[in-house]
Amino acid sequence: MINPKNLILYITFFQIIVNINCQQYVPKGRVFHTSTLIGTRIYYLGGQNNESLLTNDFFYLDISKSFNKTKDSLPFVNVTLGGSVPRHYGAATTVFGKSKNSIFFFSGDIGALQNTIQLIYTLDTTQSPLTWKNMAVSENEVERRRFLSAVTDNNNNVYLFGGGGGGKFGDTQYIRYNTTNIFDSTKNIWTHGTIDNTLLKREGHTATFLPDTSEIVYIGGCGNNGLIDITNAHVYDTINDKWNKWETKNSPEQRCQHTAVLTNDDRIIVFGGANALKSPVENYYVVLNVKTREWYHGNETIIEAPYRGHTATFYNNYMFIAFGQGTTQQASNDVLIYKIGDYANFTEVDYYNRVDTTPFKDNILIGTTILSIIVVGFIGFIIHKYNKSKQMKGMKPPIDTICTP
Ligand SMILES: *[C@@H]1O[C@H](CO)[C@@H](O)[C@H](O)[C@H]1NC(C)=O
Ligand SMILES: *[C@@H]1O[C@H](CO)[C@@H](O)[C@H](O)[C@H]1NC(C)=O
Ligand SMILES: *[C@@H]1O[C@H](CO)[C@@H](O)[C@H](O)[C@H]1NC(C)=O
Ligand SMILES: *[C@@H]1O[C@H](CO)[C@@H](O)[C@H](O)[C@H]1NC(C)=O
Ligand SMILES: *[C@@H]1O[C@H](CO)[C@@H](O)[C@H](O)[C@H]1NC(C)=O
Ligand SMILES: *[C@@H]1O[C@H](CO)[C@@H](O)[C@H](O)[C@H]1NC(C)=O
Numbered sequence: 001m002i003n004p005k006n007l008i009l010y011i012t013f014f015q016i017i018v019n020i021n022c023q024q025y026v027p028k029g030r031v032f033h034t035s036t037l038i039g040t041r042i043y044y045l046g047g048q049n050n051e052s053l054l055t056n057d058f059f060y061l062d063i064s065k066s067f068n069k070t071k072d073s074l075p076f077v078n079v080t081l082g083g084s085v086p087r088h089y090g091a092a093t094t095v096f097g098k099s100k101n102s103i104f105f106f107s108g109d110i111g112a113l114q115n116t117i118q119l120i121y122t123l124d125t126t127q128s129p130l131t132w133k134n135m136a137v138s139e140n141e142v143e144r145r146r147f148l149s150a151v152t153d154n155n156n157n158v159y160l161f162g163g164g165g166g167g168k169f170g171d172t173q174y175i176r177y178n179t180t181n182i183f184d185s186t187k188n189i190w191t192h193g194t195i196d197n198t199l200l201k202r203e204g205h206t207a208t209f210l211p212d213t214s215e216i217v218y219i220g221g222c223g224n225n226g227l228i229d230i231t232n233a234h235v236y237d238t239i240n241d242k243w244n245k246w247e248t249k250n251s252p253e254q255r256c257q258h259t260a261v262l263t264n265d266d267r268i269i270v271f272g273g274a275n276a277l278k279s280p281v282e283n284y285y286v287v288l289n290v291k292t293r294e295w296y297h298g299n300e301t302i303i304e305a306p307y308r309g310h311t312a313t314f315y316n317n318y319m320f321i322a323f324g325q326g327t328t329q330q331a332s333n334d335v336l337i338y339k340i341g342d343y344a345n346f347t348e349v350d351y352y353n354r355v356d357t358t359p360f361k362d363n364i365l366i367g368t369t370i371l372s373i374i375v376v377g378f379i380g381f382i383i384h385k386y387n388k389s390k391q392m393k394g395m396k397p398p399i400d401t402i403c404t405p
Contacts, residue, residue, distance in 0.1 A: 001346045025078040027059055030323045031088035036103050038125050040064035042313045042320060043079075043103060046088045050331035054087035054111065058130075061322070061335060063315060074335055082131035090146030092163075094186045096156050098233075101126050101208035104158050104185070110145040113166030120142055141190050141387070142181045143167060146369040147257070151216055153238045158183040159193065159216060176201035176224055180236065180371040189318070193236065196243035202228050206260035208268050210290060214238045219270060220255045227254035227276055233288075245402030249268070249294045252286040252351040259312035261319055263340060266290040269314070270328050271321060272307035280307035280327060287344040296344035318352055349379030 002403040033047025033055075041060040049055050052326075062075040091108025095101075105121040119142065120135040148163025165174045177200040180193030205221025205228060216236040221228045231251040235244045255273025256282070262268055268288040273281045284305060285298030310324025310332070321336040339347045 006252045011388075024073050024077045025059055027057060027076055027078075027333065028055075029329070029331035030057075031057065031306075031325050031331050032108075033057075033309075033323060034093040034105070035311035035313050035320075035322055036095055037313050037315060038095060038101060038103070040315075041125075041138055042322070043125070043316075044311070044322060045089060045093065045103075045105070046085065046108065047309075047323065048089040048331070050333070052090055056087045056107075058084065060319065063318075063320075063352060064354070066354040067352050069335075069337070070212055079130055082129040083133070085132045086118045088130065090162065092148050092150035094150040094152045096122075096152045096158055097124070098156075098325060099126075102152065104152070104183075105108045105132065106142075106150055106160055107144045107146065107163075107165075108150070109144075110166075110345060112145070113144055114169045116144060116170070117140075117155070137190065140168065142178070145177060145203070147203035148177070149205060151209040151220070152185075153209060153214055153216075154211060156185045157210075157238065158185060159207070159236070159238065161207060161216070161218065162202045162205055162221065176203050178202065179288060192405075194241050194243070196316070198233075199234060200224075201227055204256040204274075206258060206270070208260050208262050210262070210266070212266070215379050217260075217288075219260055219274065220258060221255040227256055230254045246293050248288060249292075249297050250297075252297060253281045255281045257308035259310060259321070261312045261314035262290075263314065263317075267296075269312070269319060269340065269344075271312050271319070272305065272310060272324070274308050283336075283376045285344060285346060298344045298346065300346065300348075302348075304328065305336055316354075319346075 006343045022179030029050035030047035034045050036043045040063045042063060043060045045058050046056050058079045058081060059076050060079065067075055085105055088108035088110045092106050094104050096104050101124060103123045107119050110118060116139055118134065120137055121132040122135055123130055123132045136405025137319045145165030147161030149161050150158060150160050162177050164174060164176045167220055178195060178199040180190045183195055200222045200223040202351065204223035206219045208217045216238060220230050226318055231248055233246045234249060235246050238246060253275060254256055255275060259271050260268050268290060270286050272284050275281050283297050284302040284307065287296040304326060305321060306326045308325050311322050318338045319338040323332050326332055337349050337352055338347050
């Protein structure tokens with residue numbers, strides 16, 4: 001006979017196990033989602049899931065504690081919401097607000113590329129329950145687009161640059177942009193940045209804000225005539241509303257739909273990307289030294305990592321590469337962890353160690369850009385949808401082309 005006391009113990013123990021299993025949220029694989037770092041939470045939103053459906057899933061990876069991927073499941077937490085954003089892919093998010101606690105969400109493709117009603121949402125992560133609030137913007141002020149970039153400067157201005165979309169209602173072409181929409185989140189005012197005549201229209205590029213100089217470094221992407229030059233990077237000076245060109249040394253392969261993060265010592269780590277043939281670039285891990293404008297090339301070959309539609313988040317010398325499309329996976333459900341070394345040295349690790357701290361600058365909240373291409377099946381779906389609803393307001397023009405180099 002089992003001692004009743006033990007029985008209770010067994011039951012309690014069993015319940016704990018069941019509870020733990022039930023509570024651990026395991027997100028589906030996805031591509032073209034966004035990631036936003038606030039404090040020690042990396043918030044993930046939306047994207048196209050591994051069954052080719054658009055999502056508005058919202059959850060975070062808790063990096064307030066160490067974890068070991070080999071032993072435990074990733075510490076994801078599903079966020080309970082009061083209100084959500086439309087299901088989408090290819091949107092852009094950035095952090096803003098006085099204490100950098102809010103997320104600014106812009107656009108993406110919601111299955112209609114000319115819909116300007118459900119365009120912008122904000123969420124204050126300190127409020128409960130968390131609620132995405134729709135921000136009204138006057139018609140024709142900002143056009144819906146996908147694969148653009150969003151960053152916030154030191155004065156809480158949000159810069160939306162580039163991207164591709166359907167233009168205004170009635171336009172029948174797929175349009176790429178070279179415009180910058182600036183949102184002053186303190187005064188609630190929209191303006192446009194100046195346009196340099198040589199500024200090619202692009203999508204699938206990255207934007208990295210340099211807090212020390214208030215410049216935004218734009219890297220790569222694809223334009224109407226192929227990949228964008230990576231050797232002469234376009235840099236936007238937010239203080240003087242002026243474009244500059246950085247001539248860089250030892251530049252890597254041109255690429256599109258890669259990610260970029262800024263390290264504490266002013267290096268921009270570019271990860272992944274698709275080449276002109278839409279295949280993975282050869283060198284996944286390349287680093288631009290902002291001070292010398294010299295590129296370093298990774299010291300290891302990366303295999304089995306996503307190259308597009310992933311996100312990259314940097315925290316305490318770790319880089320988290322989340323989800324995305326790889327050569328063997330259409331929509332990964334994994335988070336790869338890279339421990340960042342000097343130059344372009346790095347090591348892929350299966351753990352995150354919270355105490356590995358290095359001086360950490362506040363606000364390394366580099367806007368996360370979502371860069372991507374849709375999978376073939378989805379294009380079919382969209383074209384089908386478009387054909388079915390040509391007459392309807394808010395639909396999209398034919399997507400001829402996703403970055404045809
Ligand atoms: C998508 O992910 C879910 C959960 O991770 C899994 O059960 C399902 O088999 C996946 N589907 C495809 C098409 O990979
Ligand atoms: C992570 O867990 C695996 C399996 O238990 C173990 O071999 C490895 O040493 C652990 N890594 C760290 C950094 O603790
Ligand atoms: C995650 O949270 C959302 C919003 O609160 C909810 O609708 C959804 O069912 C949750 N998903 C899981 C798997 O718990
Ligand atoms: C940039 O966009 C403007 C406005 O659409 C356009 O007039 C100009 O030709 C574009 N520049 C390039 C190099 O495409
Ligand atoms: C690359 O650099 C990392 C970090 O410095 C180091 O741990 C690793 O051994 C290096 N790999 C190679 C192949 O040199
Ligand atoms: C990192 O890379 C540089 C240049 O590629 C090399 O000189 C240095 O020894 C490497 N450091 C480590 C720790 O691997």
